[in-house]
Amino acid sequence: MTMAQSKAPPFTLYEYRPSPFCIAVRIGLNECDVTFTPREVDLTKPRTAAFLKRSPFGRLPALVEHRPGGELAIFESPAILLFLAERFPQSPLGFTDLTARGEAYSWLSYISSGFAEVFWTTFCETHVFADIERSPRVLARARHELDQHLDVLDRHLARRAFLAGDYSVADTLSTPLLDLLDQLSIDLDAFPRVRSWRDRLRERPSYKSAWPSDDD
Numbered sequence: 001m002t003m004a005q006s007k008a009p010p011f012t013l014y015e016y017r018p019s020p021f022c023i024a025v026r027i028g029l030n031e032c033d034v035t036f037t038p039r040e041v042d043l044t045k046p047r048t049a050a051f052l053k054r055s056p057f058g059r060l061p062a063l064v065e066h067r068p069g070g071e072l073a074i075f076e077s078p079a080i081l082l083f084l085a086e087r088f089p090q091s092p093l094g095f096t097d098l099t100a101r102g103e104a105y106s107w108l109s110y111i112s113s114g115f116a117e118v119f120w121t122t123f124c125e126t127h128v129f130a131d132i133e134r135s136p137r138v139l140a141r142a143r144h145e146l147d148q149h150l151d152v153l154d155r156h157l158a159r160r161a162f163l164a165g166d167y168s169v170a171d172t173l174s175t176p177l178l179d180l181l182d183q184l185s186i187d188l189d190a191f192p193r194v195r196s197w198r199d200r201l202r203e204r205p206s207y208k209s210a211w212p213s214d215d216d
């Protein structure tokens with residue numbers, strides 16, 4: 001359980017704790033000061049029919065809001081974060097105006113597609129695939145592309161503290177991915193503004209309380 005009690009209806013987060021997408025949703029819930037029940041799903045076991053109703057492809061995270069008339073289930077981390085931004089407009093995830101909304105949508109979309117794609121290719125080639133599945137050519141190309149993405153991000157962040165100006169859902173989704181950069185031996189000295197951005201994200205209370213305690 002996390003953060004202070006809120007008046008919001010209860011939520012259940014179905015998660016796989018090491019997943020950066022699940023950690024991003026935890027951070028998002030914390031930003032909204034929402035309490036939730038965590039439910040770890042064992043990825044090695046078949047998903048139950050009840051779970052597949054909530055997340056049709058069996059993937060994590062999935063967030064359920066329990067309402068008097070039934071439940072609302074949302075899957076895909078970007079959709080969950082956008083839902084939280086709309087559901088809790090006064091929270092730091094809420095949009096101040098249409099401009100903020102448009103910019104946050106753009107950056108969230110980019111992080112969840114372009115950035116995540118090249119990031120995962122690099123990550124799988126170095127940490128997930130067995131030796132026989134690895135391709136030095138694919139890895140070299142993905143690493144090169146990842147450096148290009150980081151370079152664009154670094155220049156973008158020269159003029160702003162966060163991706164869309166103010167803190168937004170795009171930063172929430174980025175945070176756990178930035179954490180994993182260390183495992184890819186990426187030298188952030190070459191991208192100092194990305195490093196400062198990551199430091200700012202790590203300073204947020206929502207980040208510090210995103211990891212479950214043993215009591216959870």
Ligand SMILES: N[C@@H](CCC(=O)N[C@@H](CS)C(=O)NCC(=O)O)C(=O)O
Binds near residue numbers: 021043059
């Ligand atoms: N695009 C999805 C990705 C979710 C995802 O890939 N989750 C992984 C854990 S990191 C998962 O559920 N894997 C199990 C499976 O695909 O069956 C999101 O952002 O929520």
